[in-house]
Amino acid sequence: MNRTTVSLIAGVAALAAVTGFASMSEPQASGGDTAKTAAELPVERTSLLCPAPSTSDLAETAYTSFTPVTKGTGKSGRAELTAAGEEPAEGTTGGSGADGKEGDKKAKPVLTPKEPGKPVTGEASGAESPALVGTAEGRFAPGWAVQQTTEVEAGSGRGLLGTACSAPDTDFWFPGASTAKERTDYTHLTNPDDSAAVADIELYGKDGALKSTVGEGIKIPPHSSESVLLSTLIDEPQTNLTVHVTVRSGRVAAAVQAVDDALGGDWLAASAPPAGSLVLPGIPKDATSVRLVAFAPGDTDADLRVRLASPTGLITPAGHETVHVKAGMTAAVDLGDVTRGEAGSLVLTPTEKSAPVVAALRVVRGKGDKQETAFIPATGPVGARATAADNRSKGSTLSLVAPGRSAKVRVTASAGSGGGTAATKTYTIKGGTTQDVRLPVPSGLKGTYALTVEPLSGGPVHAARMLEAAEGGIPMFTVQTLPDDRGTVEVPDAEQDLSVLQR
Structure with a gap:
């Protein structure tokens, strides 16, 4: 058997291992090389990671885990969130511990979902709350979402800080960072x-790359978190800075x-990958200040047309019709x-020739010393x-935008973490508009x-979800965007070509 034959058989065996099956019948004759449509199957394993929530002793953090019910997942599976770098808990067993050595005892989970379709919550307090490492398998994996929401009433980092793990x-x-x-x-x-893992952090300001060797070769130990x-x-x-994180290994x-002394x-969160056109959804209607920060990572300047998708259509902000972003430089x-x-x-769309950009908005609500970012x-x-996990009976706003053609959208509110019945509504979003929709609320919500x-x-x-919680007259809020959950994966209909064995 020659080397080519061995490689082909190894490739088919690897594909069978990934997809779970491979057809052993000979391919049927056809008039061309038309590929069969790949099947959409639920993912079988998902990893999520939550950063350490705060350095404030006043921080109160809520975690909410949720997996939507997905067809074709079977009945088995599990999900759990474990403190990063935590010493193994006594009396539990597992394969690999925090240092990655076989035979170590497994750390006790901080949060363990019970079933898809129903949220489960957890809490943490103070400045010592660790980062969390999460894994979901089987029926818990497709679309698994975890929200981390921290409220700090006063002092450094005052406000509502939220992130989707x-x-x-x-x-x-990360356009929009700062060292002011x-x-x-x-x-x-x-x-x-x-x-x-080994990562590099590069910083780009208004004049281009900022020299630094300190951000090179940052080592992150197994199952651990580092903050820089x-x-x-x-x-x-x-x-105004753009932060670029690249991982060497x-x-x-x-x-x-991002913490501001006054705001x-x-x-x-990370921007969508560099692209010629971008959408930044869900600006609060009562925003008092909005700053656009953009960066062109390639070798070509980007000229962008700026438009606001309002409830009535696309409009051009007066005095801000376009923005010019020089290659390798941050524009604000x-x-x-x-x-x-x-x-x-x-x-954001190109005025003429398209060039890749990344972008983010810094949004401020409130006035004077009662502002929040x-x-x-x-x-x-x-x-x-x-x-979007972690929605409350009050304070949640869902924004939907159809930047091109009109769209029909179904929104489902799950059962509550403490009880209630799921509810669903359907909305039509006209092309070029943003709608803050009236949310379906689970009946009997707890x-x-x-x-x-x-x-x-x-x-x-x-889409984007805003969560707000006013405190002492300060309009505390946080916004999370809702990209595709990647709950399914395309699996090709593979067939083994036995004719290679005859060559």
């Missing part, structure tokens, strides 16, 4: 795997915690109270389905609930 990856862009004297921004890196204060990486303060989840703080534009009391989303990164469309968004027809839909 994210999957590990190897490349992240009033800001304290940390990049959090969490490693879910049994071996160490951005101001320690460069000498001079920078008001392994994989991490990354997020930026509160929030988590800055203050749009003021661009929504003027109406729901809105920002739509949140961030909205550019995000991809909902796709097949997206979920506790928190999850919102699941599913486009039914029409063009792409982008």
